[in-house]
Amino acid sequence: MTRAVSASLDPEASLDDLEPLLDVIGDARVVGIGESTHHAAEFYRLRHRLLRFLTERCGFTAYVFEAPFTEAHVIDDWVRGGRGDVATISAAGTALGLGDHPEMHAHLTWMRRHNERAERPLRFVGALPVSTGSPLPALTEVERFLRRADPDALPLLTQAIEVAERCDVDSLRAFQLYAELDVSDRDAATAALSRLLARMECMAAHHRCEGRGREHAEATRHLRSAWHLDHFQRDLSGAGLSVGTAELDRYAAETVLDVLAAEPRIVFAMHNTHLRRTPVEHEGSFGLFPAGYHLAEALGDDYVAIAATSISGRAVEGLLTPDGLETQEVPLPPLEPDCIETAFTGDAQLTITTLGPEFGAYQKIRAEGGFMAAPIARAFNAIACVPITTT
Template identity: 30%
Template sequence: MAGGKRIGRRGLLAATAAVAVTAVLAPVAAVAAPAGPVGVNAADSREAAVVRALDRVAQPLRTTEPGGRTADLRALGTMIGDAKVVGLGEATHGSHEFFAMKHRLFRHLVEEKGFTTFALETSWTSGLLIDEYVQGGSGDARRIVKEALGGSPWEREEFADLISWMRDYNRSHPGRPLRFLGDDIGAPKLGDAVFERVAGYVRQARPDVLPALDGLYAGLRPLDDTIAYLGRPVAERRENAARAQQALDLVTASGTPGDDAYEWALQHARNIAQTFGFAALDLADPASVSAAEQLRDRAMADNTAWWQRRTGGKVLLSAHNGHAGYLATDTFMYPEPQGAHLRDAYGRDYVAIGFTFDRGSFLTNDEVLAGGWKTVTVPPATPDMNEYTLDRVRHRDYYVDLRSAPRVARDWLDVTRPTYDAGSVFINDPMPRLAVGRAYDVLIHLNEVHAARKL
């Protein structure tokens, strides 16, 4: 998810990124390469002990590319255990290796552990469109990605490859189909179809309340341009949020819990209310922006849990590190990420996996309203950063269970340090800071990443 140097502007940009998947990139200052060898001292000795400890427990990763043998993922499967939901983060929103690894791990979990849903930090309505395609709907994968994920960092070849594989899998496994979930609020494009799904149910189940529902949704549907919508007065947007909530209350009282058609209509109405509730934020008030982001993380967790319990399958949840984990680098904006909510809901049945990388390229968006995604490259991590020490482990790419790492490593991992962290925004002044050991259950570390591929 998505920058200025102070919280007010950071909050404004983070809110914009949430609804438009665009943001401002702070100028990337040159990051000094690691200094040459230094004398042995206490700090050097402690770091060497940490590296030795991680060397003992790190599991080498053969590749991040999907397809081929997956024997190197068996230990990761053991770390995941019987979890019903696995959150798989990404240190950036636009690196090939993170996206490819999500595809690779999902294939492994489908084939070895019976996972059935790939969930993405994208809108509920975009997820419905992709899900219909993987279930056998018309079109081709690249066109569906452009239509459903257009303008986002996921409008990339890597995601076209993923949903193409899911569709092919479903053709050969009709008895256990894979599903695609968008667990986020409806921005940037809620459209009209989801309103009609709600109205269609009420028209059949409770035609007597349809006029009231239509009256509440009048003026709300469709919502296709969230950036333009945010230009409306705050008071108007808050009134609309109240109307969307009233419509949700009306639908809630219009059916029988447990009935499949009712539950889906209710979830669609809930997503509409979540979207308008988020879009009622006051962009000039950092506290309002933070509250909206907190609503968003809660909504993503609730939507994921609803889907998992409704479908009964296991879910691989793809999101930024700061949403999939238990701790974000910006604790003002994200004091309780989606991962923390899911841990509260599932306990040990939720596992958070984070990513780190030492160097490489990713995509960011440096114009709020109309800019395209562009490539940014960062040099190797400096000695004060988490990644500097993590990259000294003997494996080029690896993963490690942070919960069972040796004590010396856990103590080091629990300290807050600068780290590479980029959603739609990359902030390098000051650098983001994170205690890796408190943020995730499992960590995947990659030596180098590259920008995701354009469609």
């Protein structure tokens, strides 16, 4: 068992006490860093500190974050020296308020400073196909490409845009509006997106020969974002076959693997439920096949999942209402006998422990204001625990 203990969560503190993590990470090409709740200040600082360590000591060159792929491009441009102030850019490039916190602003500001002197810039990439439930931002990027490179395909895109515009609201109410559409309209949008995706993929070689290979690949990734989102909307409306966030998780895994084709090593930041290496085997969970499951299947030991949790504190829970997503702050419940948090004691500001057979009895980990059931020793490679979370 490898254990790293730190007296500080300060992202600017010395990284020397994190050196034991080198044994945890090894030669892994993708390291996932999770969180048991969104909007916790301590998890932002934890990820910031570990991103510094992995970048400065291990040569990681990309940060794939739980943000919408299309919108996150403005953050990638900013951390490479683009214009704008960090608060505005962070809010525009994320979703559900995840970019609204000063801890996230400090995170991105460090990336920008690092890139000013780095031989190889640290990229910021959004992992998800969705921001507020609308595919329009992604379809707008596809339209720009098609107008230049394949105008004959524009009628297919127009069909999809006409349906998307009817669900384009700035909240998760977009999913409810989609569910209220006529079945024929939903089917028309799905067919148009699928046919357009088939055309884009079969013409890849042509666009490469015409010198548009990079632009085509980027437009195809935007289109796949809209395609996955369309199926996710079907799932939520009860018209699909998958369960939970299966489509979002698959897209996130695809994004990581796409980035991995160009970058040597990646830090992958998402909620613990998405990072886990094992499938979900009970009802009422976030999805049957998390992104980490796909990555573990594709990469084996080259994927390391570090779940983050806390012994006590508070969490943020979301509730989907007719007006969108409402959030509330809740106290964390007392620890339960088989939750992994009971394995951590002491007053260290951060403890990271690798998992092995000796942790086989632990079957739960905190998730928002409750617990997520999972075979902890198989679902994650390591646990990062802080004493308290504040929202």
